Amino acid sequence: MTTTAGQDADGTGGPAVGDDAGPGSRTSRGRGAATRADVARLAGTSSAVVSYVINDGPRPVAAATRERVLTAIAELDYRPNAVARALKTQQTQTLAMLVPDIANPFFAEFARAVQDAAFEQGKVLLLGDSGGSLQRETAYLRRFLDQRVEGIVLIGARRDSSLRIVEASGVPAVVLDRQLDEGAAISSVGIDNKSAALAATEHLIGHGHRAIACVAGPSEQRNATDRLAGWATALHRAGIAPDPALIHVDDFSVEGGVRAGRALLDVPDAPGGGTRRPRADDAGEPSQEPPRRPAHRPTAVFVSSDSQAEGLLAVAHRLGLRVPQDLAVLGFDGTRRSAYSDPAMSVVEQPLLAAAAAAVALLAPGRGRRTRSGDSTLGARVVRTPVEHVVLGFSLVIRRSCGCSPDQSPPDGPWDTTAEGVRS
Numbered sequence: 001m002t003t004t005a006g007q008d009a010d011g012t013g014g015p016a017v018g019d020d021a022g023p024g025s026r027t028s029r030g031r032g033a034a035t036r037a038d039v040a041r042l043a044g045t046s047s048a049v050v051s052y053v054i055n056d057g058p059r060p061v062a063a064a065t066r067e068r069v070l071t072a073i074a075e076l077d078y079r080p081n082a083v084a085r086a087l088k089t090q091q092t093q094t095l096a097m098l099v100p101d102i103a104n105p106f107f108a109e110f111a112r113a114v115q116d117a118a119f120e121q122g123k124v125l126l127l128g129d130s131g132g133s134l135q136r137e138t139a140y141l142r143r144f145l146d147q148r149v150e151g152i153v154l155i156g157a158r159r160d161s162s163l164r165i166v167e168a169s170g171v172p173a174v175v176l177d178r179q180l181d182e183g184a185a186i187s188s189v190g191i192d193n194k195s196a197a198l199a200a201t202e203h204l205i206g207h208g209h210r211a212i213a214c215v216a217g218p219s220e221q222r223n224a225t226d227r228l229a230g231w232a233t234a235l236h237r238a239g240i241a242p243d244p245a246l247i248h249v250d251d252f253s254v255e256g257g258v259r260a261g262r263a264l265l266d267v268p269d270a271p272g273g274g275t276r277r278p279r280a281d282d283a284g285e286p287s288q289e290p291p292r293r294p295a296h297r298p299t300a301v302f303v304s305s306d307s308q309a310e311g312l313l314a315v316a317h318r319l320g321l322r323v324p325q326d327l328a329v330l331g332f333d334g335t336r337r338s339a340y341s342d343p344a345m346s347v348v349e350q351p352l353l354a355a356a357a358a359a360v361a362l363l364a365p366g367r368g369r370r371t372r373s374g375d376s377t378l379g380a381r382v383v384r385t386p387v388e389h390v391v392l393g394f395s396l397v398i399r400r401s402c403g404c405s406p407d408q409s410p411p412d413g414p415w416d417t418t419a420e421g422v423r424s
Helices: 005-009 036-043 046-053 063-076 082-089 107-122 134-146 163-169 193-205 222-237 254-265 307-318 336-340 354-362
Strands: 094-097 124-127 151-154 174-175 187-191 212-218 247-249 300-302 328-333 347-348 369-372 380-382 391-392 395-397
Touching: 036 046, 036 300, 046 063, 082 307, 082 354, 094 107, 094 134, 107 124, 107 187, 107 336, 107 354, 124 134, 124 328, 124 347, 134 151, 134 163, 151 354, 163 174, 174 336, 174 354, 187 193, 187 354, 193 212, 193 347, 212 222, 212 307, 247 254, 254 300, 254 307, 254 380, 300 307, 307 328, 307 336, 328 369, 354 391
Parallel strands: 094 124, 094 151, 151 174, 174 187, 187 391, 212 247, 212 300, 300 328, 328 347
Antiparallel strands: 347 395, 369 380
């Protein structure tokens, strides 16, 4: 007697149509990997019902039947053919992420958060490191597309990056930590960098500082220019004219922070002070262009990334400067390492877990409209998804480097904008 798949899904069926052997050997061939037919035979059902259990649909399966199928899958160590499944469903269950420097703790923590969010959705994450090179970034994106990934998470090397390649492919993509210019056809997730930098600088002003320097990131990156603008806006609001000599633009790296420290800190104190020189074993290479040096050392520094702050702190220590007594420092990103610097770093903390979850959610298959042209292979699909720009909140995490004691609130009360995100 045979039954249809529909009957078995209702829990009343037996062996599937065409099955001529009951449970017994590990596989129908006696060796090798188990097949779906082997699972069906051992569970006493049809291959179609096994498929319903594996894919959780499209038809319901009775609880008792599902349990028999799952038991058979475990006993046979059955693993579905991912390639065949991808060809049939047009889904590879794979996402890709591209970062400019995986050795940077901020990008490493961000990648871990995206990986975990993807895993929760049953996805595998491919990771690439562009090394800050547009050419390498472009090559990676093309390879990701060749791998038929379902979505791409991108932290680009430059403001325009290689977004046109992704836009033309139709594969869903999300840009992290880099706000896009108006009209960009790709979704983004991040914080309001200008507001965050403004809050950080106002905190330093609240401690009574007026000579506040800014270590900015590369001028071709939107997040860097927004943070610099936030610093300048805070000074203007306090009636302080920003001093161009107190601005140092460099890479988002420890080495960039070392160069910034040399340029900003190895100068005389306010009137009456002397000049200290760094030791010969200082890390970092000199800038290609000598920066404009301030007449006097600042009393506080807003630093646009934790990695830069790490390098600047190293120079401050080598110059014999006490933080925060001689120099207050406030960083940006909120990596785990910032809590273990000496002293512990006050920072603008970005919500990495929330940003990663939002990015993966934007790449979910059901969010867009899928169309096909040509043949039925994976390469023929074109996916269109609605563009969304998600702006998340940030936190100002207060530690000792800014002049606050560990249990002291900021002068104007705690900053925390993490309660609500904003979508546009």
